[in-house]
Amino acid sequence: MNSSTARTESETRDVTLVEAVNMALQWEMAHDDSVVVLGEDIATNGGVFRATAGLKEQFGFKRVMDTPLAENLIAGTAIGMATQGLKPVAEFQFMGFIYSGMEQIISHASRMRNRTRGRLHCPLVYRAPFGGGIHAPEHHSESTEALFAHIPGLRVVIPSSPQRAYGQLLAAIRNPDPVIFLEPKRIYRAVTQSVENNGEAIPLDTCFTLREGSDVTLISWGASMLETLQAADVLSEQSVSAEVIDVGTISPLDRETLLCSVSKTGRAVIVHEACRNGGVGAEVAASIAEGAYLELKAPVARVTGYDTVMPYYRNEQAYLPQVDDIVEAARRVIAL
Amino acid sequence: MNSSTARTESETRDVTLVEAVNMALQWEMAHDDSVVVLGEDIATNGGVFRATAGLKEQFGFKRVMDTPLAENLIAGTAIGMATQGLKPVAEFQFMGFIYSGMEQIISHASRMRNRTRGRLHCPLVYRAPFGGGIHAPEHHSESTEALFAHIPGLRVVIPSSPQRAYGQLLAAIRNPDPVIFLEPKRIYRAVTQSVENNGEAIPLDTCFTLREGSDVTLISWGASMLETLQAADVLSEQSVSAEVIDVGTISPLDRETLLCSVSKTGRAVIVHEACRNGGVGAEVAASIAEGAYLELKAPVARVTGYDTVMPYYRNEQAYLPQVDDIVEAARRVIAL
Amino acid sequence: MKTIHEFRVDSTCYLDDQGAPLGDLPPQAENTERVLAAYRNMVLTRTFDSKAIALQRTGKCGTYPSVLGHEVIGTAIGQSMAANDVFAPYYRDQAAHILRGVSLTELLLYWGGDERGSAWKNCPEDLPISVPIATQCCHAVGVGAAMRIRDEARAVVCCVGDGGTSKGDFSESINLAGAWHLPVVFMVINNQWAISTPRSIQTGAETIAQKAIGAGLPGHIVDGNDYFAVIEALDSALERARAGKGGAVIEAITYRLGDHTTADDATRYRSSEDLKQAWEKDGIKRLQNYLHEAGFWTPEKEQKLQSDCKATVDHAVQAYLATEAEPPTAMLDYLFETLPESLKSQRERIADKYRGGAA
Amino acid sequence: MKTIHEFRVDSTCYLDDQGAPLGDLPPQAENTERVLAAYRNMVLTRTFDSKAIALQRTGKCGTYPSVLGHEVIGTAIGQSMAANDVFAPYYRDQAAHILRGVSLTELLLYWGGDERGSAWKNCPEDLPISVPIATQCCHAVGVGAAMRIRDEARAVVCCVGDGGTSKGDFSESINLAGAWHLPVVFMVINNQWAISTPRSIQTGAETIAQKAIGAGLPGHIVDGNDYFAVIEALDSALERARAGKGGAVIEAITYRLGDHTTADDATRYRSSEDLKQAWEKDGIKRLQNYLHEAGFWTPEKEQKLQSDCKATVDHAVQAYLATEAEPPTAMLDYLFETLPESLKSQRERIADKYRGGAA
Ligand SMILES: Cc1ncc(C[n+]2csc(CCOP(=O)(O)OP(=O)(O)O)c2C)c(N)n1
Ligand SMILES: Cc1ncc(C[n+]2csc(CCOP(=O)(O)OP(=O)(O)O)c2C)c(N)n1
Ligand SMILES: [Mg+2]
């Protein structure tokens, strides 16, 4: 399956998260003819966030497809393609518009392998930018990753740095099962990182310990890793040593890394921007409370969005977890 | 709004859960002209489970509407009706077919009031039979209540007895906000109970303590209340006193009742048939571990379905939580 | 005001209700072997169908959707498709499945609550039975797109019921087939009912075929109980599709002669009069009469066929009933290619619990 | 093979690109006051539009979708609707909103990230702006059904873009309107683009109007830059709808003269040549020329109108800029009619945190 158009050589570049996504797509399409991309405005326009820029020029309309405006169709078409051995990477323009694709995702993508006892399977990736904080209109700020995390048969992967975005997206495309790949658009261009464009994937189903510490474990994913890391800095100035974990794949969940860390620190603070009730933080908290019961020195704290719709942008910062909130929660569990 | 066709008088009957649903619909349609019902096969056929039997005959096609086959349309049409002051009760034939309505439910029904700052709202009920154990084909056994519980602006109500079905459905219809009303079809006809057809609603947003006890709190909802109550019997034979709580409304969650009970018993076992990862049990467990940290004498246990697709019926019992599993979990937390 | 576009919906029928030709028959009628094979498949399907219902009634099978009234259409689908075409079925396509190579035992396993009923050995690329209505239409265009991306001369047949055409999946998919010139033939099986909901409630359109117009596809109606009309329409639509000339919508008109499924009681919502009239159009009887008149069929052959079919079905039923349930651990073994770490303890728990067999 | 149904799609245009009548005008042309009011609304809309873009460019407003090229259509909608009809808009309907009574300040609040921008005081039953494409179509038929259930002589106008017609919501909804004879007029605003996706990629159908055929509704095309064509089609469709004669689909053909939104750069995907040609069909200029020629308009009136519109817009902008953000607690105050017990502590937390105003 090595494409004749492959012309990518390993090079190291300083890139943003969204550029890393683009780089991974470009690498994999160049090295595997079965990879195709589809979605709204992804070909000629290169995607509204430019994640697919240049792909149409390099790989042509046959492999880079602007679809009609129908997310249910995008979700289902990708499934059909995948059963034929293609590896479709389908973009939902914003996570807020993925819901009409839910039936296809839940009833088919996640079940095709199980339903046919392995006869057919769905090696596809559904990409969607997600999260708030960019002054977007309503529905453009969703963080409903919990809905997907609850569906057996799906992987839900969330990168939080350019390097991880590159490596996790390659892994997601190569994974023989369906992956929901949620890109935190608030940090699409927040930082650049040097990424070697060498086609090396990094593992899924694993947490990443970004910083070691001994007093408390701060656990997050996606854009709020930014505030979580900042909170760790603030805590460190206050002589609190925080371990920071990026969950990376929120389902299936790497409970082992989480439990190891909490067994060491005895305390955990989970940070996510989705609303609290039934968020992924609930599963993480429940799992820690079950698995590290004896080691826990305080209840697991959750710093999350409120149980309401993300406000329009004038009030969105009041909804999003802030560095102070995380610091305060950490100090609270440590004080117990 | 008193209908001229009202001809219902209070009478007490022994009814099944599905009959209680029918009775509540009939009562409310007779007493409030703004209540209409719609869905697939609900009028002439009276619903595939007969929940709407007789309504077309009594109230006519204008208020009892067979729709074309499109769940997204059903969900959205009900919203349009609701903004006009009707109180639609829309049936999804099985929960497994609700997913194409997700966009309407998440993006509109749950947000209309908030979006318009109270100018418009959605006094509607989405009914769906849910859960496994009736030897049904694939997709007919879903328990994905967690997906709805995570959506701000929705109420998710689950009756577990004929009396509660009657009273909770009346409350749901009268509630000025959208309610997802999930009917545990495995116990649609499991027992009869004497229900007074008097139009009396019972409160939403509240747990029901079905049995008092002192050693452990067993928490469940829907069909698995059956096994949970049986487990309490078994435990009682073993001299373990179990308090049994029917959560009733899984969102918004009545944490107070749960915390009071666990503060007393010091132990909790949550039972649900949905898969474990990210199920409502996670939120309940996390909330208890947060709110009753000092009183808890053992980690909160969860007895749930496995993290996979509900198997086709030859193996469905191996998936569903059994009485033994609950008893075992209770004994385990008590032994700690 | 000027008219800028005009559209037509045509309808085809070759045999009258008794099976007598209404005029010239299409070339397909000359292939006697194929016509006879079609007839045999229809009878086998019907034999299987009544057996499956009987199994359900005696508690040996789960809810089952009778294919009564769809045998002609499914048979034509099975015959017109090439082995390397892909079938995107709905749940009432037994006649087509049989010709695609799905075994009767597999069909029974599926409706008998066993996932192995979809692990089809002989048509590995066909999509499994799709229960959520119309969702298979989106898969069908995805498969068609894969064929186009690879420049293959293959095609897809996608079945959907009259009810299913009301669901967005259908219109979104035919629209994509039109926009991308995909080799997908949509076969709408209009059996007049969606459970209890009559065709008149599904849509205000005079025909379902005309929905093709909004997608820029040709839409055509055939008598779904007339083998020659159905096979001709399919042969030519598939030929066009494989040749890169795009997809089509065919509306095959028939009547659901049975209950919706074994869980349904159709007498609650339709008259026995309608049903009786529909039986008079039965496509199997029609083709049998035609074959008789044409001299290709005899009562002896019929008797032999009936007993052969019965034997085939009985054999499949034995195999089905003899199939042990999968071990409960199977519920985790096919979810992912490799069981994730986090699920291993769940699998162990199931294995421990059911060591020595399911409960 | 026999043809059993035939369908036509018609198209209407009264004024040429310069605003000269191509023949007889419809009766609507005789209502000079209404025509002049239409013209004024178009100019006001365009004045508002450039101001909103300017506000966005200077950081005083969020992402904003220009209505450039849609003014004629929106104005005709606003005029043809009765006060007690219900409007189901999409997000590019400023011209119609203004006539419905939505204030310019409310429009700015909405795009400026403030929910109060949808708390419309003057058209309390109109549906709010719908961002998820085509979803409003389902609400529209729900509203229409409520009207029918109550036997009211009212109607609904539902707007959707050319892109939106690819989404199942559209076909499901027009299908219901056809099946239930609902008083809903679907106005498809075909501006040739869905962000970067040209009309040719949305569908293989020759026109969008023909999608109506599959729903059993009349489908008609109008020149969306010809006020007379649009208002005539709407007046008559709404009259029919209110009289219980069912719904309709109107395809109004125009061109999106601006970027998709202020976040978009249309030069990436379309040629300046096309854009230039589209400007030559501009409906405002056309109507202005017509009014001039007909003797109803003068340069002085034009100058006065321009400065009135500017003043009106400036006034609204001042009010918008002077509006303080809601307190953060508002995020919980409208979620339910009554705040559930379990959310009270969250509201208190917000109140504590932002005591004395938002951060
Ligand atoms: C999305 C979805 N909604 C509802 C159902 C329940 N259901 C099963 S079959 C059926 C009717 C289908 O009618 P039609 O498409 O005409 O096919 P037929 O059964 O007549 O062959 C319904 C409503 C389903 N399977 N999927
Ligand atoms: C369901 C959904 N998918 C995607 C989007 C993002 N989006 C916003 S506008 C738009 C294009 C709409 O085109 P069209 O319907 O033609 O309307 P126009 O903007 O041209 O007026 C898209 C894809 C959305 N808002 N909703
Ligand atoms: Mg049917």
Ligand SMILES: [Mg+2]
């Ligand atoms: Mg457009």
